[in-house]
Amino acid sequence: MSNNLLIERTGARATVTLNRPDVRNAFxxxxxxxxxxxxxxxGADEAVRVIVLAANGKAFCAGADLTWMRRMADYTHAENLADATALxxxxxxxxxxxxxxxxxxxxDVFAGxxxxxxACDIAASVDTARFCxxxxxxxxxxxxxxxYVIAAMGARAAQRFFLTAEVFSAQTAAQIGFVHELSTADELDARITHFTNALLSASPAALTAAKHLLREVGGRPISDALVADTAERIADIRASAEGREGVQSFxxxxxxSWL
Structure with missing residues (x-):
């Protein structure tokens, strides 16, 4: 793995850290x-149960790297399409x-x-971060x-910020739901630990199934097919090894066993 991306493991938690502080962690x-x-x-490593996406330096990520953008300026449509597909x-x-x-x-979090x-499931931010x-x-x-951004902040907020390109505060980001929680810089790691511990207390299989549920059920109209789908999902997980163990343990x- 490149020095531009660091991976650290502590027990069942893995931390992936953007490490290009000199270019504000632009990608x-x-x-x-x-x-x-x-x-x-x-994602495929059974020993890993929670992943934290972090960054070194003053900015979380400034979007696209300027050198990369200069190269892209001369790309053909096919090259631009391949580049965008990779992103x-x-x-x-x-x-x-x-x-x-x-x-x-x-x-700060800008552009890309x-x-x-x-794209992350949970976002905890310092109260001084700016977004754009x-x-x-x-x-x-x-x-x-x-x-991902529209799903995170909602269509109405996206209409404003996609079009105005305004810089907005961490407080606004929390109000529109883009980030879940704000803290001071000194308290940020404690909040990350809080979320990590909450996730580690849950069944790994149930967390994966819950992520599928969110992606595949959210936004669908309530119909006979949706009702049948959700009934099938709960029946499947009740009959699973972790489902049976969790209920019996309770x-x-x-x-x-996951505790």
Whole structure:
């Protein structure tokens, strides 16, 4: 793994850290590939139960690296499409990772960095961070990150911030639901530990199933097919090994194996 992306394991928790502080953790094609590889591997690792996405330096992520953007300026349409597809694949890999992912936002989040935060399941931010979807000021649009950002902040807020490219505060980010919780810089790690411990207390299989539930049920109209689908899901997990163990442990006032 490149020095631009660090991976640390502490028990069942893995921390993936963006390590390009000199360019505000902006990503290029190499970092995008490294992130895709890291989340694919950690998602498949049975020893890992929670992943934290963090960053070193003052900014969490400033979006696209300027050197990379200069190279892209001369790309053909086919080259641009391949480049954008790699970014879209990386975001989807994080979003669909079978393990819960927590964004540890210690600084500013701009442009493509917004997609990284939105692709995570939980986002905790320092109260001094700034956020911005700046693409239209460059003649661009936040296309590949749009599905995740719109889902995270809601369509109405996205209408404003996609079009105005305003910089907004951490307080606003929390109000619109883009981040779940704010803290001071000194308290941020304690909040990350709080979320990590909550996730580690849950059944690993249930967490994966809950992530599938969120992706596949959210936004669908309530119909006979949806009702049947949700009934099938709960029946399946009740009959699963961890489902049976969890219920029996609760009834018998015992700890399940994942604790």
């Amino acid at each position: 290029d094609d190499a970092l995008i590939g490294a992130l895709t590889e890291a989340f694919t591997a950690l 879209a694949t990386m975001l989807r890999t994080i979003h669909e990772c079978p393990k819960p992912v927590i964004a540890r936002v210690q600084g 960095g917004m997609g990284l935060v939105a 979807l700046s693409e239209v000021k460059l003649g661009l649009i936040p296309a590949t990150i749009a599905p 009834l018998n006032k015992q700890k399940p």
